[in-house]
Amino acid sequence: MQNRHYSPDLTPPWKKQRPAPEVPADPDLVVEEVTSGFCGAVIRCEKTAQGPTVTLEDRFGKHRVFPMEPRGFLLEGRVVTLVRPQGRPATATPARTASGSLAVPGARARVARAGRIYVEGRHDAELVERVWGDDLRIEGVVVEYLEGVDDLPAIVRGFSPGPDARLGVLVDHLVPGSKESRIAAGVTGDHALVVGHPYIDIWEAVKPSSVGIPAWPTVPHGQDWKTGVCRALGWPENTGAAWQRILSCVRSYKDLEPALLGRVEELIDFVTAGGAA
Numbered sequence: 001m002q003n004r005h006y007s008p009d010l011t012p013p014w015k016k017q018r019p020a021p022e023v024p025a026d027p028d029l030v031v032e033e034v035t036s037g038f039c040g041a042v043i044r045c046e047k048t049a050q051g052p053t054v055t056l057e058d059r060f061g062k063h064r065v066f067p068m069e070p071r072g073f074l075l076e077g078r079v080v081t082l083v084r085p086q087g088r089p090a091t092a093t094p095a096r097t098a099s100g101s102l103a104v105p106g107a108r109a110r111v112a113r114a115g116r117i118y119v120e121g122r123h124d125a126e127l128v129e130r131v132w133g134d135d136l137r138i139e140g141v142v143v144e145y146l147e148g149v150d151d152l153p154a155i156v157r158g159f160s161p162g163p164d165a166r167l168g169v170l171v172d173h174l175v176p177g178s179k180e181s182r183i184a185a186g187v188t189g190d191h192a193l194v195v196g197h198p199y200i201d202i203w204e205a206v207k208p209s210s211v212g213i214p215a216w217p218t219v220p221h222g223q224d225w226k227t228g229v230c231r232a233l234g235w236p237e238n239t240g241a242a243w244q245r246i247l248s249c250v251r252s253y254k255d256l257e258p259a260l261l262g263r264v265e266e267l268i269d270f271v272t273a274g275g276a277a
Contacts, residue, residue: 019070019081020070020071020078020079020080020081021078021080021081022080022081022082022083023073023075023080023081023082023083024082024083024084024085024086025042025045025054025068025082025083025084025085026042026085027041027042027043028041028042029041029042029075030042030075031056031073031074031075031080031082032073032074032075033056033064033066033072033073033074034071034072034073034074034079035072036064036066038056038058038064038066039056039058040056040057040058040062040063040064041056041057042054042055042056042082043055043056043057043063045068045084045085047084050067051067051068051069052067052068052084053065053066053067053068054066054068054082060101061101068081068082068083068084069081097132097134097135098130098131098132098133098134098251098252098253099131099132099134099135099252099253099265100252100253101134101135110137110138110139110140111140112140112141112142113139113140113141113142113165113271113272114164114165115141115161115164115165115166115167115168115271115272116141116142116143116144116159116165116167116168116271117136117141117142117143117144117167117168117169117170117267117268117271118143118144118145118146118152118155118167118168118169118170119143119144119145119146119169119170120145120146120147120148120149120170120171120172120202121145121146121147121148121202122145123201123202123203123243123247124145124170124172124202125143125144125145126243126247127202127205127206127247127250127256128143128170128264129143130247130250131250131252131253131256131264132264132268135268136268139268139271139272141268141271141272146169149169149171149179149180149183149184150183152169152183152184152187152194153183153186153187156169156187156192159192161189161191161192162191163191165191166191166192166193166270166271166273167191167192167193167271168192168193168194168195168266168267168268168270168271169184169187169192169193169194169195169267170195170196170197170263170264170267171183171184171194171195171196172196172197172199172200172201172202173196173197173198173199173200173201174194174195174196174197174198175198180196181196184196193266193267193270195263195266195267196263197257197259197260197263198259199257199259199260200219200225201225201226202260203216203226203229203243203246204216204257205256205257205259205260206246206249206250206255206256206257207255207256207257210249210250210254210255211245211246211249212249213233216229217229217232217233219232226239226242227239229242230242
C-alpha cells in the first residue's frame with residue numbers, strides 16, 4: 001500500500017494569505033505599524049537576539065522600536081514586510097517641517113476638522129501658515145482670520161463650539177488689564193480657548209536678528225505702530241511691502257519668539273483634541 005505524505009498546514013488554499021511585498025527599511029521611509037497604528041519614519045534598523053527591529057520616529061519626535069515581522073507594516077495603505085536594507089544599517093535624521101515637527105513625505109492633507117483656529121489678521125494667518133502649514137494640513141486644522149477682536153463674542157456664539165468642534169483663538173497684545181484680556185475671559189470655555197502673545201503686533205513676534213535689525217523700534221503712543229516702525233527703520237511707508245520683507249526672513253520656528261511658539265502649539269493641541277474630522 002502506497003504511503004501518503006500530508007503537509008502539516010491544513011489551511012485551505014483559499015484562506016491562506018499571500019506573502020506581502022518585501023520593502024527595504026531605508027532611512028526616511030514612512031510606514032505605519034499595523035497593530036499599534038504608530039506612524040513614523042525609519043531612522044534605524046538593528047539586529048537583536050530576538051530578531052531584527054526597526055526604530056520609527058513620528059512627527060512629534062517620539063521613538064518606538066518594532067520587530068520586523070512579516071506583514072507587520074502599512075506603506076501607503078498596503079501591507080508590507082520590512083526587511084533590512086542592503087549594505088550599512090539604516091540610520092537617518094528625518095527631515096523636519098518649519099515648525100520643527102517630523103516631516104511626513106508624500107502625506108495627504110487630512111479632511112478639515114469642524115474645529116478652527118482664528119487669528120486676528122491676514123499677517124497673523126500668513127505667519128502661522130509659513131511655520132505651521134505642513135502640520136495643520138496633516139491635522140486637518142483650518143486657520144481663519146478676524147479683523148480685530150471686538151466682534152469675537154458674537155463670532156464665538158455663531159460658531160457654537162462643542163466637543164467635536166473646538167475653537168482656538170490667537171490674540172495680539174494679550175496682557176493683563178487690556179481690552180483684549182477682558183474679551184478673551186468672556187468667551188473662553190470648555191470648548192473655546194483664547195490665548196495670546198504680549199506683542200503689539202505679530203511683526204514683533206519675529207526675532208529682530210532674523211530681520212536684520214537690532215530691535216523693534218519704540219513707537220510713540222497714538223501713532224500707527226506699523227507706520228511708525230517703517231519710519232524708524234527708514235523703510236518706505238508701505239506696510240504691506242514691509243510685511244512681505246519681514247515674512248521672507250522667516251524660514252522656521254527658530255526665527256520666532258518663544259512667547260508666540262508656545263501659544264500656537266497650545267492652540268493646535270487644543271483643537272486636535274476635540275475629536276475626529
